[in-house]
Amino acid sequence: MNLIETVAVRRGQVQHEPYHLARMHLSAPGLPLPRLQELFDRAMPSADAHTLYKLRLLYNQKQLLRVQAEPYLLRKISRIMLCPIPDTLHYERKWADRQALDAVAARARAPHTAVLMVQNGRITDTTYTNVYFKTKANVYFKTKANARPVTPDTPLLAGTMRAYLLDKGLLEAAPITVSDLANFTHIGLINAMIPLGTLELPIRALLPPGNTRSPLWPNPLDKPL
Numbered sequence: 001m002n003l004i005e006t007v008a009v010r011r012g013q014v015q016h017e018p019y020h021l022a023r024m025h026l027s028a029p030g031l032p033l034p035r036l037q038e039l040f041d042r043a044m045p046s047a048d049a050h051t052l053y054k055l056r057l058l059y060n061q062k063q064l065l066r067v068q069a070e071p072y073l074l075r076k077i078s079r080i081m082l083c084p085i086p087d088t089l090h091y092e093r094k095w096a097d098r099q100a101l102d103a104v105a106a107r108a109r110a111p112h113t114a115v116l117m118v119q120n121g122r123i124t125d126t127t128y129t130n131v132y133f134k135t136k137a138n139v140y141f142k143t144k145a146n147a148r149p150v151t152p153d154t155p156l157l158a159g160t161m162r163a164y165l166l167d168k169g170l171l172e173a174a175p176i177t178v179s180d181l182a183n184f185t186h187i188g189l190i191n192a193m194i195p196l197g198t199l200e201l202p203i204r205a206l207l208p209p210g211n212t213r214s215p216l217w218p219n220p221l222d223k224p225l
Helices: 017-027 036-043 099-105 160-167 178-183
Strands: 003-010 053-059 064-071 079-085 113-119 122-126 130-135 150-152 172-174 184-191 194-202
Touching (some): 003 017, 017 036, 017 160, 036 053, 036 064, 099 113, 122 150, 130 160, 160 184, 160 194
Parallel strands (some): 079 113, 150 172
Antiparallel strands (some): 003 053, 053 064, 130 150
16 A cells, blocks of 8 residues: 655755654655655755745655655634544554545535544544644643643554654643543644644634534533544
8 A cells, every 4th residue: 555755844944854754664664765855856946945845755665656845835724523433443654545534524514624533532633633732721631830732642643743742842642532622722733734833723613523513612512422
């Protein structure tokens, strides 16, 4: 099966290259690791230093199949709908085949709506990003000493931006259930293209499963997923 790797290029420089190469090596141990900066420079020789680019690699266990680079535009998100998924859905590698995730994403029919997946009662991630939550008076950790945002410790895909932020001590990983959501004030989305603090919404932007209009908060779910 083919895999993909998506890399941000800011001010002409590849971001978090060690994290991307580590994931590629884990996914395809027999693949000779490429030099990402050289790939971008060849794909976009006249890159604008003020433009954010997305470098996309398609590869398999033996070779690099395709390299693409294009300007990146942040997707507008104003609502996030909770969506239960079966425990048989797995995406621990960044497979090019995203049919299962695309089917989940299609449940959000309203524009500017992302889907936040819930598996076995625990928050995982959206169909295209990891997530983090900001606390309300640090209630979640029961301490005033820890003010770091928290990210679910059960993501379907542990992304490179998430790994970087955890290594830097800017995020804390913890189990998060639907009932925990009332303890948070904001939800944020992160991936290789979206750094911490770029895309955040108030927790009231969360919607119950199948609902594209009525907010989840302040009215809690009648029962856990």
